[in-house]
Every structure is written in C-alpha cells, then in structure tokens.
Amino acid sequence: MFAKALRVRASSAVKGSDRRKLRAEVAAAFPDLSPEQLAEFIPNKEELNVIKIYSHKGEAVTVYTNSKNPILFEVEKALYPTVYTLWAFPDLLPAFATWPPVLQKLAGGADLMLPGVAVPSSGFPRVERGTLCAVTLLGNRAPVAVGVANMSTTEMLAAGMKGKGFAILHTYMDYLWELGDKSSPPTLAPSVADPAVKESAEDEEEQEPVISCTADPLQQVGIADLSLKEQDGCARVMGKEELNENGAPERPGDDSAEVQQEAEDSRTPQEQMDALFSQCFFHALKCKVKKSDLPLLTSTFLRSHMFSCCPAGQQLDIKKSSYKKFSKFLQCMQHQKVLQVKELSKGVESIVEVDWKHPDIKAFTVPEGFSSATAAQESKTEDRGQSYHAPEIIPLYGVSAKMTPLFQESGHRKGSILSSSEVRNIIINYVKANELVDETNKNFVKVNAILCDCLLDKSEQDEITNLKWDDLLSRCFERLQPLYQVTFFGQEPIVRKGNIEPISITIAQRSSNKKVTVIKNLELYGLDPQCVANILQQRVQASATITPVPGTKDRVQVQIQGNQIHHLAKMLLEEYQLPRKYIQGLEKAPKPGRKK
Missing domain, CATH: 1.10.10 (Arc Repressor Mutant, subunit A)
Structure with a gap:
C-alpha cells in the first residue's frame, strides 16, 4: 500500500478531546492492551500529530505520529498499527514468520504467499479470514510487516500451504516507515524456542544466543542488504561482538583491546x-x-x-x-x-x-x-x-469562521485545512448543487444569501447580485486564512500560518559610497547563512559577514561587499533549484556594462 511515494496533504496536532477519542478507538481495536500499555501507546503529554496522506493509488489515509514516528494508520475507519508500534508491542498481533529474502519482495509491494511462510513445530496461531496479522523474520520476534489474512489457519493447512496467505498493507522500509526516524527492527527473542527456527538458522549461519539489541545473523543477511537509505550499524557491530563471545574467529588484537571490548559489551x-x-x-x-x-x-x-x-x-x-x-x-x-x-x-x-x-x-x-x-x-x-534539496512549499487555506457556512455542506468546519484545488472544487460543487449558475450567461454565478454573507462587503450586498467565476474564486481565497506546508528533505511536512517570507536580497549603501548585498530569510528554506556566506566569499573574492537583522534579536543576515546579485541568482536558481517566486530582489542586479 505504501510501496510507492506518498502525497502529504496536511498535518496538525491532536487535541485533548481527539486524543481521548483515539485512545478509546485503540482500546476497542486492540482489546488485549493493558491500561498501562494503552497509556504508553497514546500518551497524555507527548507530541501527537495527525497527517492526511494519499497513497500512489489515490487512497486517503490518516496517519497518527508520536514524536514524529508513525504509530497508526487509518483506512476506511479501520485502525492498523505500524512497524514502529509493533516493535514496542511485538505481541499485539498474531505473528507469522518468513525468511529474510522474502522481505525484499514484501517491501516492493508483493503480498505474502503461503510457500513463503515458515511452519513452526509448535503450530500456527489460530486466526480467521480477515484477521490483522504481523509478519516476522525467522529468529526475531520484531515484526517487519502488517497484513490481513486471506485464509483462516485451518484453510491454510488444508490448502497445503499454497496460494496467497496475507494481503500486505505496510512493511519495514516502505514510504510510511520513511515518515519516521527510519530506525531498524530490534532483535527480540522468540517467546518460545522453536527447534525449527533454530535448525533453519544453523543452515544459514552458526546459531548465536539472542541478547537484547543484538543482530540475528539471519536478520543481518536480509535487512542489511535490503536497507534503502540507512545502514543498520548497531546491528552489524553488535553482531560482530556476539560472534566473538561465541568463540567465532576474532581479529588479532592485544589484551587491552579484549579488555576494552568486554567492558563495552557489559x-x-x-x-x-x-x-x-x-x-x-x-x-x-x-x-x-x-x-x-x-x-x-x-x-x-x-x-x-x-x-x-x-x-x-x-x-x-x-x-x-x-x-x-x-x-x-x-x-x-x-x-x-x-x-x-x-x-x-x-x-x-x-x-x-x-x-x-x-x-x-x-x-x-x-x-x-x-x-x-x-x-x-x-x-x-x-x-x-553535500547536496541541497529545495523544500517543497504548498500554499494551503484554512476555513475561517466567516467562511464556515459556505464550506459546511462539504463536511468542513472552522479550521479545516484545504489545498487550492480542493477549495476550487468545493466552490464549484456548491454552485452547481444549489443551481446558482446564471441561465442567461454561464460566466456568471447568482449570489445567494450564503455567498452574500461570506463574500460581499456590507456596501456591496444591496448592489451585487451576480459575480463572475474568477471574481467569485478570488474573493473566496482572499477571505480564507493563508497557510503553507513546507517539507524539507527527509523530514515530516510542517504546516505554518501566513505566507512564507521570500528570500530578501537588497543593496545597501555604506561609507565611502560602497555597496553591500544583504540576504535575509535563508534559514526558512533550510539554507545555512554561514555556508552561503562562505561560498559567496570564495566565488567573488569579497568579504562576507553574518550580522543580526536590525530590529530583531534572534535573526541573522548575510552581508557581502558589492552588488553580487548575479552570483546569488545563479546559486539560488540554478544550483539550489529554488523557485524564482520565493526570491525577492533579483531585479536589482547591475546592468551589463555598468560599474557595480
């Protein structure tokens, strides 16, 4: 479901009343959770946010995050835990084990077929068709995928372990996992030692005892090779330490190194x-x-x-x-x-x-x-x-109290956050549903009582009966609360009020008729002012400094000698790929043939 890139629509904090409602829904969905576990699952004071996203197939998904890690996702009013949650509560769902190489297929969007399920000597957990299940790797109880059973346990065995066993919804290393801190699965000992698991592990590599936060050899073979962007460094290092403890060949070293190694292991x-x-x-x-x-x-x-x-x-x-x-x-x-x-x-x-x-x-x-x-x-x-990635900036609009009557028919309330296309569609659908298109001229819309109250000033309400489509939409956007969503590379989207300030470039006059170029607001776009100053200084061979922005206490600006707007334009537009609309002052570049 999340094997391809997602489209994030909006992000907001979960309020106290909504937090209590979510806790009740989680308790109903997962009744085995104790009150203590439920309080840890949905904490009272920690940061809890809700993100609206669309999958690559256009499915609307609600994601709940705790400390920026996704913990739940909701599809069609059904709640599902993420792998981050299952690492904290590994026994939350009935689990079925598979071999590490299968994980690559699951992360690519494949479902889990029954031939890929390892049959434990103790037998499968009893599940019915449609039961939500976890998928683990042999030798490690930490789940790596979440799916829905296509058959009951009885039907799986009756089918000779052939056919599709589980429809996979979410996996370790998919794009939903990438919304979090991209950590790797911990190594958790099986709750019951399974001889079949041990025998399989010995076929792959010498079996090692399971210790907290150590890497199982099987997990290393699969996960380390499959990691998309992060290396499981802790797993690899700890795995090496365990091999040493088990008597596997060690690299030559002196006694002091061995003592230090033992101290670290403790x-x-x-x-x-x-x-x-x-x-x-x-x-x-x-x-x-x-x-x-x-x-x-x-x-x-x-x-x-x-x-x-x-x-x-x-x-x-x-x-x-x-x-x-x-x-x-x-x-x-x-x-x-x-x-x-x-x-x-x-x-x-x-x-x-x-x-x-x-x-x-x-x-x-x-x-x-x-x-x-x-x-x-x-x-x-x-x-x-170091490659710089320009942030993705999307203008959004919040429904104000005055505009609420116009948007409530579409199910939106005061404070709802919408994109420009969503606003247009809502207005168009409202006009058509209420038959407000002028029969004589379809370029005009008849103004009813709600449009009159929401879009017209008091002086206009007795005079204007029709509005052009463009005028209608522009008035609507003007009366909505401006917001914007900024997404920095590798981070969660952030929604902020107002309009984002552009990078401001001005030319100031100093003593002896000298000019300096002043650049402000670089931090808003993820640019380090000191780094920009250093690069400009090297390129134009002129002194550059970082100074406080006049009239503020905690903001800085870059000052560089001369009119350097040509160099700035090349850096910001061509190298950093920032849109021109977010840069103010490029027109002040020196004209060709004139002295700077």
Whole structure:
C-alpha cells in the first residue's frame, strides 16, 4: 500500500478531546492492551500529530505520529498499527514468520504467499479470514510487516500451504516507515524456542544466543542488504561482538583491546549509544568546527560534522540513546557549558558559541584512524559534496469562521485545512448543487444569501447580485486564512500560518559610497547563512559577514561587499533549484556594462 511515494496533504496536532477519542478507538481495536500499555501507546503529554496522506493509488489515509514516528494508520475507519508500534508491542498481533529474502519482495509491494511462510513445530496461531496479522523474520520476534489474512489457519493447512496467505498493507522500509526516524527492527527473542527456527538458522549461519539489541545473523543477511537509505550499524557491530563471545574467529588484537571490548559489551545498548554520541560530539567540536563557522545550524552540525566522526561500522541513532531527541542532547551539553544554542529564527536552532577551552574538549583524544588534519579535510570535502534539496512549499487555506457556512455542506468546519484545488472544487460543487449558475450567461454565478454573507462587503450586498467565476474564486481565497506546508528533505511536512517570507536580497549603501548585498530569510528554506556566506566569499573574492537583522534579536543576515546579485541568482536558481517566486530582489542586479 505504501510501496510507492506518498502525497502529504496536511498535518496538525491532536487535541485533548481527539486524543481521548483515539485512545478509546485503540482500546476497542486492540482489546488485549493493558491500561498501562494503552497509556504508553497514546500518551497524555507527548507530541501527537495527525497527517492526511494519499497513497500512489489515490487512497486517503490518516496517519497518527508520536514524536514524529508513525504509530497508526487509518483506512476506511479501520485502525492498523505500524512497524514502529509493533516493535514496542511485538505481541499485539498474531505473528507469522518468513525468511529474510522474502522481505525484499514484501517491501516492493508483493503480498505474502503461503510457500513463503515458515511452519513452526509448535503450530500456527489460530486466526480467521480477515484477521490483522504481523509478519516476522525467522529468529526475531520484531515484526517487519502488517497484513490481513486471506485464509483462516485451518484453510491454510488444508490448502497445503499454497496460494496467497496475507494481503500486505505496510512493511519495514516502505514510504510510511520513511515518515519516521527510519530506525531498524530490534532483535527480540522468540517467546518460545522453536527447534525449527533454530535448525533453519544453523543452515544459514552458526546459531548465536539472542541478547537484547543484538543482530540475528539471519536478520543481518536480509535487512542489511535490503536497507534503502540507512545502514543498520548497531546491528552489524553488535553482531560482530556476539560472534566473538561465541568463540567465532576474532581479529588479532592485544589484551587491552579484549579488555576494552568486554567492558563495552557489559554496557547496555542505550549506554553505548550515549557514549558514541558524546565521542562524535567532542570529536566534531575539536576537529571540524571553527569559530568562523558560527552560528551553525544544529541540523548541519549533526549531518555534516558529527556523522562523519562516527567510526566505521557504527551509526548514530538518537532514538536509541537516553536523550531521544538531538535538541535534548544539546541542552545537556549547554548545561555543562560546552556550547550555547539559540533559536535564531522561529523553529530553527543554531550553535552560537563554543567554549573550546572547556576541560572535556581539551581532554578529548581523537580515536585511532582519525586525525585532525584528515578529519578537517574530509569535512570540507563532505560540505562541498553535500547536496541541497529545495523544500517543497504548498500554499494551503484554512476555513475561517466567516467562511464556515459556505464550506459546511462539504463536511468542513472552522479550521479545516484545504489545498487550492480542493477549495476550487468545493466552490464549484456548491454552485452547481444549489443551481446558482446564471441561465442567461454561464460566466456568471447568482449570489445567494450564503455567498452574500461570506463574500460581499456590507456596501456591496444591496448592489451585487451576480459575480463572475474568477471574481467569485478570488474573493473566496482572499477571505480564507493563508497557510503553507513546507517539507524539507527527509523530514515530516510542517504546516505554518501566513505566507512564507521570500528570500530578501537588497543593496545597501555604506561609507565611502560602497555597496553591500544583504540576504535575509535563508534559514526558512533550510539554507545555512554561514555556508552561503562562505561560498559567496570564495566565488567573488569579497568579504562576507553574518550580522543580526536590525530590529530583531534572534535573526541573522548575510552581508557581502558589492552588488553580487548575479552570483546569488545563479546559486539560488540554478544550483539550489529554488523557485524564482520565493526570491525577492533579483531585479536589482547591475546592468551589463555598468560599474557595480
């Protein structure tokens, strides 16, 4: 169902009354959940959002997210859990196991055929046709797919395990999974040791004991090879550690390395991830970040600096740490006075100050295999190769109180969020349903009482009886609340009020009749002002600085000597592929043949 790209329509927070209603619906759909599990499933205080999406086939789907991870999706008033939810509640649905190579087919949109289902010696769970089920991989209880049984257990066995067993709705690695943090399945021990599973695993690779947050060899073969965008670094590293514990051949090393390995194994996976984050954090500050780079977007710091400091074979995953959010990790570092973080523009945090004399930074030693020079060079190379993806910006409209009578016939209330095409269709359908098209001239629409109250000013209500179609639609858009949805690459869509401010480019006069180019609002489009300033400085060989926006406390602008609008236009329009309508001031470029 989600094997191809989705179209996101709107996103909004779930209010208290709707949260209680959703909790009741979940309790009815999954009666085996205890009150404690239900409170964890639909928490009272954590961030809970609802997203309206359309599948590639045009199916309308409602998705509920908790801390940006999808936990439920609703199709035709039926609730289904996602793989993120099933990893937290693995026994929520009856489960059927398959072999790791089958996962690739399921993620591509195929249904699960009965020959692909592993028959356990303890027998299948008893299900009826239409029962919602989970699909797992041999040796791991963590579900990787959600589907509906096409047959009862009795019918499956009577059919000789042939035919379509399950219609798959959602899988690990599909586009619904990509809406979340893209984490990999944990390794969960089977609730009952199954000799058939053990025998199958030994055929693939030497069987290893199941330990929390370790990777099963079978899972490694399937999932690591199938990963679309993320590498299961934790799984690969932990898998190697377990092989060492089981007596598998180890790489030559001294006694100290073995002692260190044993000490690392004694820590919980969460403690190991905390230590890895701390190591990459101090490594990035010591070797990659310079004072001239500040202020530095926290997202850029994580993506371009910390990730490149991660040792080979491991992967940073904030969800597996005790912090859960990168902002909380930075707050902890700020509390220790290592750095200072500020929100320079609404919703965008930046590192504005670093104490390079802090004892933790001075005491940090670069791990083997890294050096300050090579790390800095890798950082520069990575920054240059870092591809920028222009955000997708969609104008939306909210139904205001005054416009509610016009939209309530189509089932929308005050605060409903609509796209421009949806607004047009609703207005057109309303006019046709109420037979308001002028019989003598179909280019005009007769104004009834509701249109009069919603679209006409008081001075016009006694004079205007007909409106042209264009005038009717334009008046409607003017009286709706402007909103916009912005989707940054790899992130969930964000809906904000008002109209997005364009990137503002102006020419200012300085002392001695010198001109400077001033650029504002870069952060709104996911651009790092310091990065833009550095690139422009290199290209035009002129000094560039970051200064506060006059009249504000927490916003910055780029200033560069001379009229550099030609270079800016090439960068923003051609390289970054930003639409021209979101850039203001390009007409102020110097005319050919004139002095800048």
